[in-house]
Amino acid sequence: xxxxxxxxxxxxxxxxxxxxxxxxxxxxxxxxxxxxxxxxxxxxxxxxxxxxxxxxxxxxxxxxxxxxxxxxxxxxxxxxxxxxxxxxxxxxxxxxxxxxxxxxxxxxxxxxxxxxxxxxxxxxxxxxxxxxxxxxxxxxxxxxxxxxxxxxxxxxxxxxxxxxxxxxxxxxxxxxxxxxxxxxxxxxxxxxxxxxxxxxxxxxxxxxxxxxxxxxxxxxxxxxxxxxxxxxxxxxxxxxxxxxx
Amino acid sequence: xxxxxxxxxxxxxxxxxxxxxxxxxxxxxxxxxxxxxxxxxxxxxxxxxxxxxxxxxxxxxxxxxxxxxxxxxxxxxxxxxxxxxxxxxxxxxxxxxxxxxxxxxxxxxxxxxxxxxxxxxxxxxxxxxxxxxxxxxxxxxxxxxxxxxxxxxxxxxxxxxxxxxxxxxxxxxxxxxxxxxxxxxxxxxxxxxxxxxxxxxxxxxxxxxxxxxxxxxxxxxxxxxxxxxxxxxxxxxxxxxxxxxxxxxxxxxxxxxxxxxxxx
Numbered sequence: 001x002x003x004x005x006x007x008x009x010x011x012x013x014x015x016x017x018x019x020x021x022x023x024x025x026x027x028x029x030x031x032x033x034x035x036x037x038x039x040x041x042x043x044x045x046x047x048x049x050x051x052x053x054x055x056x057x058x059x060x061x062x063x064x065x066x067x068x069x070x071x072x073x074x075x076x077x078x079x080x081x082x083x084x085x086x087x088x089x090x091x092x093x094x095x096x097x098x099x100x101x102x103x104x105x106x107x108x109x110x111x112x113x114x115x116x117x118x119x120x121x122x123x124x125x126x127x128x129x130x131x132x133x134x135x136x137x138x139x140x141x142x143x144x145x146x147x148x149x150x151x152x153x154x155x156x157x158x159x160x161x162x163x164x165x166x167x168x169x170x171x172x173x174x175x176x177x178x179x180x181x182x183x184x185x186x187x188x189x190x191x192x193x194x195x196x197x198x199x200x201x202x203x204x205x206x207x208x209x210x211x212x213x214x215x216x217x218x219x220x221x222x223x224x225x226x227x228x229x230x231x232x233x234x235x236x237x238x239x240x241x242x243x244x245x
Numbered sequence: 246x247x248x249x250x251x252x253x254x255x256x257x258x259x260x261x262x263x264x265x266x267x268x269x270x271x272x273x274x275x276x277x278x279x280x281x282x283x284x285x286x287x288x289x290x291x292x293x294x295x296x297x298x299x300x301x302x303x304x305x306x307x308x309x310x311x312x313x314x315x316x317x318x319x320x321x322x323x324x325x326x327x328x329x330x331x332x333x334x335x336x337x338x339x340x341x342x343x344x345x346x347x348x349x350x351x352x353x354x355x356x357x358x359x360x361x362x363x364x365x366x367x368x369x370x371x372x373x374x375x376x377x378x379x380x381x382x383x384x385x386x387x388x389x390x391x392x393x394x395x396x397x398x399x400x401x402x403x404x405x406x407x408x409x410x411x412x413x414x415x416x417x418x419x420x421x422x423x424x425x426x427x428x429x430x431x432x433x434x435x436x437x438x439x440x441x442x443x444x445x446x447x448x449x450x451x452x453x454x455x456x457x458x459x460x461x462x463x464x465x466x467x468x469x470x471x472x473x474x475x476x477x478x479x480x481x482x483x484x485x486x487x488x489x490x491x492x493x494x495x496x497x498x499x500x501x502x503x504x505x506x507x508x509x
Contacts, residue, residue: 054416082415095413099431109417160417
């Protein structure tokens with residue numbers, strides 16, 4: 001699939017949910033094929049937003065629509081289980097399955113979907129090569145460096161061609177050099193994908209995203225391109241993200 | 246002797262004293278047992294029909310109980326560790342109770358449930374089933390006392406491993422069943438092996454619940470521990486020899502397979 005085709009196939013995201021007991025009432029949209037940063041201080045609602053999107057948190061009131069698929073709609077009592085969403089999360093910790101080889105980790109999503117073993121292994125190897133981890137295929141996850149493990153985690157996530165990719169500070173535990181390298185790799189791989197990025201690093205945010213949703217105390221206080229936000233940043237956190245521009 | 250951990254950090258030297266005492270408390274009686282063995286008579290004794298039958302019965306029933314512990318204990322541990330439901334603490338308490346209960350009490354409890362006069366006795370009898378004082382009772386008694394060891398071992402392992410692995414698997418599109426098979430159970434394998442060995446060892450040594458619930462009938466319910474107890478009166482040398490067999494079998498299996506805390 002070419003990048004232009006992928007952009008055409010990528011779904012737009014529409015999210016609204018509220019969790020009154022946690023003081024959360026969040027609603028925003030992400031344009032198709034755009035990587036959007038989710039920024040805000042601690043307790044702003046970033047992690048809860050990811051949990052709602054991936055189906056790990058089921059608030060009493062929520063509506064999540066991804067392209068033409070409704071992931072949840074509390075009014076219509078519709079809710080898709082986490083494994084039926086095509087929403088993949090990439091976290092600080094790569095969380096590679098320690099009982100499988102790197103190749104089996106990368107092939108996991110395809111095998112879970114019933115793709116024949118040979119085909120899924122071939123696709124996994126292709127993807128490992130694309131993220132620069134081709135020579136690691138037969139290794140055990142425990143023997144990888146942090147950077148290598150995160151590359152494998154990226155391959156494992158992308159091989160399923162997720163409809164929505166959630167990146168939760170995926171470079172926070174890497175040292176400066178490999179963080180920059182892997183962030184560069186992600187920037188390429190994210191082109192044309194619908195994705196959300198949680199980060200505390202303005203450089204990383206600008207490298208990977210073109211827009212941001214600013215959260216504060218459980219509410220969305222600003223959305224738009226970085227230029228929009230730079231004109232009048234709504235919170236100190238937002239200000240910090242656009243200060244150096 | 247200076248206790249040094251694998252990381253090279255020394256433990257306080259005085260720890261060695263109670264540690265040696267503890268090992269001695271368990272080890273000395275075993276040496277005492279060995280010192281009483283009449284090696285000449287061992288072969289003859291183990292060849293006796295009563296001993297052979299007891300050994301055969303013990304092996305078969307303890308293996309059957311172990312299989313039951315795996316089939317029932319793994320799901321039970323998963324539900325207790327991961328599912329949220331009202332009364333979970335009560336269920337866990339009840340399931341773990343046999344560890345602290347005197348086995349004789351367990352035997353009486355089983356008898357008052359599956360015995361002729363018991364809770365389910367009439368229903369079982371109507372169905373043509375008699376459980377008390379049969380080999381089935383032996384297996385049930387062994388399972389009753391062993392199951393908590395499986396649940397305890399697995400639940401501990403489940404709680405210590407990161408449940409985010411299952412969340413990652415779900416994100417990648419794996420159904421709960423696929424995740425259990427490809428992610429959770431492989432992660433649990435070391436604990437599953439340890440739990441299985443503990444269950445089997447506990448089942449092999451079971452005495453109190455068995456004699457209460459299953460009686461001591463040669464060939465059908467008299468396992469090795471019961472045979473040892475019986476021989477103790479009439480043939481002390483024989484009791485020692487048979488005990489030795491039990492010790493050796495258990496030591497080999499536990500020594501080879503039981504690895505607490507081993508990570509995948």
